[in-house]
Amino acid sequence: MNRAPDRHRNTALAALIVAAAALAGCNDRQATPPQPVRPVLSVIAEPRPQQRLSVAGTVQPQIRTDMSFRVLGRVIARDVRVGDLIAKNQLLAAIDPTQLELAVRAARADLVSAQAQLVNAQATETRQRALLESRTATEATFETAEQAREAAQASAARAAASLAKAQEQLGYARILAEFDGVVTAVGAEVGQVASPGMTVVSIARPDLRDAVVDVPDGIGGQLAVGTRFDVVLQVNPALKVRGEVREIAPQADPVTRSLRVKIALRDAPEAFRLGATITATLKARTPPRIELPRSTLVERDGKTLLWVVDPATSTVVLREVWLGERTDQTIVVAGGLEAGARVVTAGVNSLSAGQKVRVEEGPRS
Template identity: 40%
Template sequence: MKRLTVLVASSVLLMACSKEEPTPEPVRPVLSIEVKSEDQESLGRFAGTIQARYESNLGFRVPGRIARRAVDVGSEVEKGALLAVLDPTDQQNQLRAAQGDLARVEAQWINAQANARRQQELFNRGVGAQAQLDVAQTDLKTTQASLDQAKASVNQAKDQLNYSELRTDHAGIITAWNAEAGQVVSAGQQVVTLARPDIKEAVIDLPAGLAERLPPDVVFRVAGQLDPSVNTTAIVREIEPQAQSATRTRRARLTLAETPAAFRLGTAISVTLSSAIAPRIELPLSALQDADGKTRIWVIDTQSQTVQPRDVTIISRTTDSALLDGSVKPGERVVSAGVNSLKPGQKVKIDEDSPR
């Protein structure tokens, strides 16, 4: 009897040991995102540059061959600074010719003046004729007019010689040269571009369709391409009325709300367009799961570190995101990847690299 009791106890012990303990559900690492309400609609991002609002295209007032350039692109110049010089040979010859004509006319004027004075003295003594006096006085007036004309020609020749030097009429920065030393240019031909750096603006090219339907509350955010932390807002100053035939774009010039020091002339910028919309929730398509003809997301309980499914309604979708109704609230955290392998109430570990 005692032996039987021992055998029964041993059997019971073996049966108890043969029962497996239930395996706990593994904690699954997941990627997640915090739901945020968006009240701005992006209309696109475009590359552009910082340019001066006011630019002057300068050229010589006389034709000639450029002898030398005094400054290079990027140089800062003051008012009256010398930019370029023409070969002055032609202007110098014109000045010499005008000075020679002036000397000849001055001699004629002196002679006419003496003759008129002599005829006046003879007429006063009663031995001169009135007709001869009239002719002498007329010659004097004619010679005086020729003298004035010769003096004007000399002044004009001096101006032409001065015009062989191209100088600035205001301070600025040289942004472009369109002619080189040795090149023959005509009067008024564009030679150099001078920009005034005191007022800067952003310049971008917009698609013609977008330029025509810009909403009135559109916001332009301008940021440096190399350093996006340097940014400001802007408003439209002007948009070209006609699209460029090659690119079908219209150039837009934007007035900056502020001008950071890093926004130098020629700085490459990125301009983002956005407009206000009704608040909405947008999630990536990887956060959605289709099950039993319904669409759902997995919401994380940050206190218990567990997940629960929630049915949602999609208002619209794009190639990589979906716009949802109000079934999910801002501030909640949802799983953004790997939703097909989750179970209700499953423990999860939020990946440290996931956005928060």
């Protein structure tokens, strides 16, 4: 008799369970939070004039020669010191010439002996020719005399060459200045045994001078032979001369990542002495350029990209650009990016196209 009320109670309970489940599903859907707006650091890409290149360096000679002996010997004289002004063909140093003089004497004696043998051989050949013409000597005897004369002639020529070589080596016992200049270094003292090729005296031409500077690799790559610089003395900035790049090192120093640049000085006064410290400033003014932190760079599929913030929607979009100069810290945008664009500077590898962002100012470009 109680079955009908039980059935009604079960139906009501099932309806309550279904309603609770539906309500729970609605609550779950409503509990899903929207995608958060990501804060990003960014900068405004603004063209700025490049800073004028100004680097320190020293005055060095364009021509410097290391003078050395060509033969082994003991140094018996060194007539110059560092800083001395010298004239062309002035004696700089000498080694003991005794052994070389003896070699010259021996070579001269050998030549005299060879010449005497040649005279004797020539006389013998003349006699044998006369006897052959009078038919009192055989032709074989004459040919022997002729061969002896030719051998003696060759021996005399060899002895003459040996004498010339010995005399030349005797001349190597002294070092003479090859041009007017100044002594910049000495490498041997009196009494020291100098080997061939060992630097004894270094001389330089003081009239041809360079301002030698080291510039960053990125900037040095933009210089060319003939680029003009203003060069001033650090001890007296009022003294200024013009200079032009004469030589640029073919590769950067592996440690400092700088290029050695030699700037030829034009009409430099005497105050620009060798070794003086100078400051060289690039004369040419370069046009403004957009320079950004290297952290903005995204490289995908062989393309160079930047994340640019769309101010209307506050979303990011990838923009392909073309770069000029790049260093370990900065990049120069040569094309593909308009001035005034806002570029993301951090976390560029974790962004996605169309993602909403909140702009936070970073350091200015």
